[in-house]
Amino acid sequence: MAYAKGMHPGTVWHKADLQCHSPRDRGWQGTASLPGGRQAQEHARRAWAAEFIAACKERGLSIASITDHHDICLADYVRITAEDDDSFVFYPGIEITCRDNAQCLVIFDPRCGVDFQNKVLGLLTNAMPAGREEEKTCVIQPIGRTVAELYQAILDDEHLREHCILFPHFGNQDTSHKSLNEVGHHHRFASLGCDGVYVEVPIAQVDELTKRKIRGEIPDWGSRRRALIPTGDNRREDWARLGAHGCWIKLGEPTIEGIRQALLADEARVAFEAPREPDERLVTLTVQSTLFGNDPVSIRFNPGFNAIIGGRGSGKSALLEYLRFGLGRTATDMPGGESRLKDRTAKLIEETLKDGGYVEVALEREGIAETWRRDYANRETISVRDAAGSETIVPLGDAQRRFPARAFDQKGLSSTMTDPKRAADQITGIAAAEEVEQRRRIDEDIQSAKRSVTLALQQLAAYWQARLDAQRKTAFTSEMQTRASLVAERLRAEGVSSEAREIIAKAPSFAQSGAYIRQLDASISSAVAELTAISPRVLSAAGQAPNDADLPVISQLKKDAGEARIAVQQHIQEAIRALSELDRLKNVAKVAFGHEELAFREIYEEARLEQQAHRAIIDENAKLTEALQAAKQEEQAAAKAAEEASHAVDGLATASERLKEHLERRRRVLKDAAAKVADHSSQTLKARVKADPVPSEYVDAIAALLEGSRVSDCRERIGDWIKAALSSDPGAWASISGQILQLYETKSMAGAPAEPGDTLLTRIQGLFFGGGQLTPFAATRVYSLLSDATVGAVLSAAPRDHIILTYLDSNGKDLAFEKASEGQQASALLELLLRQSAGTLIIDQPEDDLDNNVVMKIVELIRSSKTNRQLVFATHNPNIVVNGDADKVITLEGGRADPRPGAESPRVGLKTDGAIETPSVKRAITDIMEGGEMAFDLRRRKYRFGVEAALT
Numbered sequence: 001m002a003y004a005k006g007m008h009p010g011t012v013w014h015k016a017d018l019q020c021h022s023p024r025d026r027g028w029q030g031t032a033s034l035p036g037g038r039q040a041q042e043h044a045r046r047a048w049a050a051e052f053i054a055a056c057k058e059r060g061l062s063i064a065s066i067t068d069h070h071d072i073c074l075a076d077y078v079r080i081t082a083e084d085d086d087s088f089v090f091y092p093g094i095e096i097t098c099r100d101n102a103q104c105l106v107i108f109d110p111r112c113g114v115d116f117q118n119k120v121l122g123l124l125t126n127a128m129p130a131g132r133e134e135e136k137t138c139v140i141q142p143i144g145r146t147v148a149e150l151y152q153a154i155l156d157d158e159h160l161r162e163h164c165i166l167f168p169h170f171g172n173q174d175t176s177h178k179s180l181n182e183v184g185h186h187h188r189f190a191s192l193g194c195d196g197v198y199v200e201v202p203i204a205q206v207d208e209l210t211k212r213k214i215r216g217e218i219p220d221w222g223s224r225r226r227a228l229i230p231t232g233d234n235r236r237e238d239w240a241r242l243g244a245h246g247c248w249i250k251l252g253e254p255t256i257e258g259i260r261q262a263l264l265a266d267e268a269r270v271a272f273e274a275p276r277e278p279d280e281r282l283v284t285l286t287v288q289s290t291l292f293g294n295d296p297v298s299i300r301f302n303p304g305f306n307a308i309i310g311g312r313g314s315g316k317s318a319l320l321e322y323l324r325f326g327l328g329r330t331a332t333d334m335p336g337g338e339s340r341l342k343d344r345t346a347k348l349i350e351e352t353l354k355d356g357g358y359v360e361v362a363l364e365r366e367g368i369a370e371t372w373r374r375d376y377a378n379r380e381t382i383s384v385r386d387a388a389g390s391e392t393i394v395p396l397g398d399a400q401r402r403f404p405a406r407a408f409d410q411k412g413l414s415s416t417m418t419d420p421k422r423a424a425d426q427i428t429g430i431a432a433a434e435e436v437e438q439r440r441r442i443d444e445d446i447q448s449a450k451r452s453v454t455l456a457l458q459q460l461a462a463y464w465q466a467r468l469d470a471q472r473k474t475a476f477t478s479e480m481q482t483r484a485s486l487v488a489e490r491l492r493a494e495g496v497s498s499e500a501r502e503i504i505a506k507a508p509s510f511a512q513s514g515a516y517i518r519q520l521d522a523s524i525s526s527a528v529a530e531l532t533a534i535s536p537r538v539l540s541a542a543g544q545a546p547n548d549a550d551l552p553v554i555s556q557l558k559k560d561a562g563e564a565r566i567a568v569q570q571h572i573q574e575a576i577r578a579l580s581e582l583d584r585l586k587n588v589a590k591v592a593f594g595h596e597e598l599a600f601r602e603i604y605e606e607a608r609l610e611q612q613a614h615r616a617i618i619d620e621n622a623k624l625t626e627a628l629q630a631a632k633q634e635e636q637a638a639a640k641a642a643e644e645a646s647h648a649v650d651g652l653a654t655a656s657e658r659l660k661e662h663l664e665r666r667r668r669v670l671k672d673a674a675a676k677v678a679d680h681s682s683q684t685l686k687a688r689v690k691a692d693p694v695p696s697e698y699v700d701a702i703a704a705l706l707e708g709s710r711v712s713d714c715r716e717r718i719g720d721w722i723k724a725a726l727s728s729d730p731g732a733w734a735s736i737s738g739q740i741l742q743l744y745e746t747k748s749m750a751g752a753p754a755e756p757g758d759t760l761l762t763r764i765q766g767l768f769f770g771g772g773q774l775t776p777f778a779a780t781r782v783y784s785l786l787s788d789a790t791v792g793a794v795l796s797a798a799p800r801d802h803i804i805l806t807y808l809d810s811n812g813k814d815l816a817f818e819k820a821s822e823g824q825q826a827s828a829l830l831e832l833l834l835r836q837s838a839g840t841l842i843i844d845q846p847e848d849d850l851d852n853n854v855v856m857k858i859v860e861l862i863r864s865s866k867t868n869r870q871l872v873f874a875t876h877n878p879n880i881v882v883n884g885d886a887d888k889v890i891t892l893e894g895g896r897a898d899p900r901p902g903a904e905s906p907r908v909g910l911k912t913d914g915a916i917e918t919p920s921v922k923r924a925i926t927d928i929m930e931g932g933e934m935a936f937d938l939r940r941r942k943y944r945f946g947v948e949a950a951l952t
Helices: 039-058 073-082 114-121 147-156 186-191 208-214 256-264 316-327 342-353 396-402 420-431 433-493 498-537 540-544 552-610 612-645 647-680 696-705 714-728 732-749 758-770 776-785 788-796 822-834 852-865 878-883 919-929 933-943 947-951
Strands: 012-020 063-066 089-097 103-108 164-168 196-199 227-230 248-251 280-288 297-300 305-309 358-365 368-375 381-386 391-395 406-408 685-690 802-808 814-816 841-844 871-874 888-894 908-914
Touching (some): 012 089, 063 073, 073 114, 089 114, 103 114, 103 147, 103 256, 164 256, 227 256, 248 256, 280 316, 297 908, 316 342, 316 358, 316 368, 316 841, 316 888, 381 396, 420 822, 433 498, 433 612, 433 732, 433 788, 647 685, 647 788, 647 802, 696 776, 696 788, 714 758, 732 758, 732 788, 758 776, 802 822, 822 841, 822 852, 878 919, 908 919
Parallel strands (some): 063 089, 164 196, 305 871
Antiparallel strands (some): 012 248, 089 103, 103 164, 280 297, 358 368, 381 391, 685 802, 888 908
8 A cells, every 4th residue: 555655654463364275275174166267167266255355354354365285276366356455465375295294384475476476386396286277276295395495495586585485384292283393303493594483273272392492492493583473274164263363463564575574573563462552652743844844744653663764964853852842741841851952952943833833743542532733832732632623722731641751852861860950850750650640640639738738727827816806805805894893893882772783783694694695596597507508418429429330339328328318417407496496495585584674674774863973883884784795795706706717727737637648649659660660670770769858848938938037048058957857857847847837826826916026036046947047137037927828838848759779780789870871871761661651752862872782682672662652763773773673664864955936945854654664664774774785785794694604
């Protein structure tokens, strides 16, 4: 299939069965009879070919081969039928029995017709193929060649060796029929140059010894690794064994070269269970940039390993930077992130995208397709469009969390420790990459808990204010009571009759009683309103469990919650009825009290008239009585407000404890991640979680309290103080923050006077820097800055633990990671990253600072890693591309002038793309990365590969 430039998919998984038979084979079981020659017979053969392809597709096969014994006839009918079917790849083939009692398959390129296949038939000495019109193949007799001789004969033919592949049968030694895996065949197998073998059973039935022989792990059987291909060997009309033995092959081109490349990278390109592609992956990248000229450039990514190659200045790094821009992960977007080259990359984005340029990235997140678009003018956000066309504007931080790719620029791994300020975060991000989603959720919980702490402090400050108000009201009431008592004493001393004094003395009691009735009336009304309001909200969420939660335990729980809600509401109604009864009794008492108060008022007025000479005192007493009553009401209201706000004390403690729990959760996640580092790095690295010795939030919070205090080297001194305190007592911050909270409470309960008293001033001076380090001016400044905001920052300040690494050198000696060489750092971190399953990994020139022997180790990891996560690397190293078996190779080149009038000449362009077996890609790799075919051949001759072995 022809693809637009940039849109080649690279390698794609196909379910395959490379050994199937037709009714012409003598082992066929069924009624079908397909002689040829006459028109109707030829039509029947073509119909069977279509039926075979349909049966393959029904069983999920997109690659198949007909391999009749010593015969190619019906395979050609299928080949012709499949020529125009882009969804199915057919490989003609032959099954051959050799004279060493071993069978093999010869599989041809799909483009090879009968004339070409006949060249192989010509090598089958002692075998006379049946005529084309005959119903069955010839009687099968072993040919006159061994498997090794047949292989060599094919290899000696310059056309055959490029257009077909030989697979020996290599089943279990004790149970297989005509297998090369027999006693005495080990020398033949060891010297055989084939790259794959086949078995006629599921992979689970191949014994371990046989697998080790195939993988080159048994010296007597050779050191060459070969791919293992299970086949169905179907010979039945009901297709019972067609595709029955799971085998998937990853092809970049529907050619025999595609099969050959899959065999050479079988760890990554041959599977025995249905392969899974990464749930989160890039699909396409589209860039409208002056770097590429007037027209946008689009590139399709493979779910596996994508390699971007090209000469110096061909735009590889730029392409990756556009990709980072589209994902919201440039150096500017992530100031503490992976990149060091902020100025250079920011300049690239500005210069090439500012005039209407944009980057569009199509991606999949857990199988859901999205398209992200970001342009320079609105670079603060990313526009996300879903499959239905609905568009959402997303902040960069949200975008980074949605698609957790990791991106590193040139030398990004070897320079990890260059900037100590961000090294800890970067190492932690790499070591705990697989836990990124857990850490994101925990970080969100921590931020929420911090806000809760701040809010709880505000509520606590409000409680302090309510307490202060209640204290003031109590003091005022006490003062009024004292004054009223003095006035009553004056009345007694100045001759007021005992009867009048008794009557006047009762006035406050009546006033207080009336106030009590009014207060009780208000309390009952308030309580009824509160209970009425809360009743419908009780357990209102109990019925919100998913409707499809059909587990018995959930159903019972929903029932219990409903019954509890009804019970609680019944109790509330009983409480409301009790309050209603109390209201009735209160009204009865109120009427009775009204009669008594009316009678008292009459005699009270008489007493006042009797004491006309003492009117002034009596008036003052009346006023004081009213004032005392009002004061008592205010005192009661203030006390109630203070009582209602008292939950703030526990609220702050609860919020602080919740913050502490989330911080401990994050620490546990980091510990779990650290525990996996050794295995992920082949024991090259050790990791542990280290507490932050000087948490920046601690320093920031104290610095805010000392702002303007004229303390020299303030932040440095704060850091030293906190570091020393934490090193001697891990709980020192809790003590410091608790004392600051007490200072703030003291200030609040004192009514926040403008200046602190001597005692409070001494307490402030004794707290900071271990005591005796603050001047009175500085301490006064701290006092003035005590507020909800500054104290809240202290109470919600949180440390940020980090993962630190230790490098184990070749002698097993521990070495601080920052003291390891750049090459050691880069190789260890790259191995760690490749062994993780943590989203798309984007790296510019990962081979920088790596020796080639280390590169080959990384190559092995790439092969295994690309089955779990998507890789996008720009590289100059052919080992990474070829031996790493890149699924998609994208070749860039210096731009060519655009002949259209007014067109801006691109500086770089897309040259070709495809898989390693794509001819144009293979030429590009050879020219760009190997120095050309002649240079590659000269190196081979200089190394004398194969010559020394032949001479010994």
